[in-house]
Amino acid sequence: MKVLVTGAAGFIGTSVVEALTDHGDDVVGVDLMLAQAHGYTETPPHVRRLDVRDARSWSGLLRGVDVVVHQAALVGLGAQVADLPAYASHNDVGTASLLAAMHEEGVARLVLASSMVVYGEGCYVCATHGPQDPGTREVDDLNAGQFENRCRVCGSSLAWALVDEDAPLAPRSAYAASKLAQEHFAAAWARQSGGNVIALRYHNVYGRGMPRDTPYSGVAAMFRSAVERGDAPQVFEDGGQMRDFVHVDDVARANLLATSAVRETPRSFAAYNMCSGTPVSILDVARAAAGDGGPPEVNGCYRLGDVRHVVASPERARRELGFRAEIGPEVGLAAFRSEPLRA
Numbered sequence: 001m002k003v004l005v006t007g008a009a010g011f012i013g014t015s016v017v018e019a020l021t022d023h024g025d026d027v028v029g030v031d032l033m034l035a036q037a038h039g040y041t042e043t044p045p046h047v048r049r050l051d052v053r054d055a056r057s058w059s060g061l062l063r064g065v066d067v068v069v070h071q072a073a074l075v076g077l078g079a080q081v082a083d084l085p086a087y088a089s090h091n092d093v094g095t096a097s098l099l100a101a102m103h104e105e106g107v108a109r110l111v112l113a114s115s116m117v118v119y120g121e122g123c124y125v126c127a128t129h130g131p132q133d134p135g136t137r138e139v140d141d142l143n144a145g146q147f148e149n150r151c152r153v154c155g156s157s158l159a160w161a162l163v164d165e166d167a168p169l170a171p172r173s174a175y176a177a178s179k180l181a182q183e184h185f186a187a188a189w190a191r192q193s194g195g196n197v198i199a200l201r202y203h204n205v206y207g208r209g210m211p212r213d214t215p216y217s218g219v220a221a222m223f224r225s226a227v228e229r230g231d232a233p234q235v236f237e238d239g240g241q242m243r244d245f246v247h248v249d250d251v252a253r254a255n256l257l258a259t260s261a262v263r264e265t266p267r268s269f270a271a272y273n274m275c276s277g278t279p280v281s282i283l284d285v286a287r288a289a290a291g292d293g294g295p296p297e298v299n300g301c302y303r304l305g306d307v308r309h310v311v312a313s314p315e316r317a318r319r320e321l322g323f324r325a326e327i328g329p330e331v332g333l334a335a336f337r338s339e340p341l342r343a
Contacts, residue, residue, distance in 0.1 A: 003028070003066065004027075004069070006031070006070050007113070009044050014044075028048075029048065053093050063105055066107075070112050073091045096185050103193050109259075111259055116244075116310050117175060120307060121135075122160060122308075122310040123161040124160060126153065126156060176305075200274045202246070203245070204218060204220070206245055208341075210339075219282065224341070232290075233296040235283055236299065237282075249326075254323045257322060272320070291337055
């Protein structure tokens with residue numbers, strides 16, 4: 001099978017290319033090589049330095065391609081209003097341009113790297129009043145150290161619940177809005193062109209090759225970098241935020257499964273959580289990074305674009321893709337202390 005991978009030099013893209021190549025697929029890799037993503041600008045031998053926003057100008061690379069795996073994106077919170085044009089340009093215009101080029105070349109299968117951020121605040125339950133949509137957390141509450149979402153009926157703190165793929169989509173940041181727009185563009189393209197799309201909603205991906213000290217560094221890498229500098233990992237809010245951390249090797253394997261499934265499924269668009277299925281608190285992630293060193297520092301700071309809890313259900317991916325994470329966070333996060341990072 002011939003596969004074109006965008007963002008092929010990135011943290012996840014590199015592992016996806018390795019998995020596809022090891023599987024025996026013919027891989028074409030493209031990447032813009034943005035300095036803020038990679039920390040360097042040298043293009044790896046297996047990658048062509050190209051911009052997905054200009055995909056129609058290099059659409060000849062798509063001839064004979066069976067599946068496109070679209071990893072390229074600006075990532076991060078997008079906390080500033082000034083960030084909006086960059087996210088819309090790279091993520092949304094880039095995706096739309098790629099889809100148009102695919103249609104012109106007759107490529108009808110796409111695996112899209114999406115994100116848990118499309119869910120916004122995730123799912124919550126009040127012990128008394130059942131499932132709740134908490135809305136956006138109030139600044140006054142955050143300033144007072146009240147970080148949990150509250151029941152709109154009784155005001156008590158809400159418990160998190162597993163988010164499945166049918167949960168409401170409510171992005172809370174520029175990055176999140178751009179990822180949801182990518183899904184919408186891909187779904188519209190599938191309906192209009194007769195193509196098939198599998199969107200993989202990544203939760204917190206970590207592991208070897210993670211970028212060090214860039215805007216693309218995930219929280220696990222940031223904690224580890226702090227420890228290596230001799231500093232205590234800085235934990236926002238109270239550290240009780242629950243997330244799902246999934247190893248990059250599992251994510252690469254999921255992409256391999258998706259490239260096969262997208263050629264066989266009759267559905268025009270399907271989304272799947274990419275997660276370990278084992279929730280973990282941010283404070284426990286910081287403790288794993290610290291190891292036998294000093295304890296993390298819970299600083300009580302917050303970011304308005306952050307959500308309190310997002311914990312995924314892995315069931316649909318298990319049932320329909322045959323994907324089950326093999327590296328649990330209790331093993332993977334401890335091993336991550338010594339896995340190589342990207343400079």
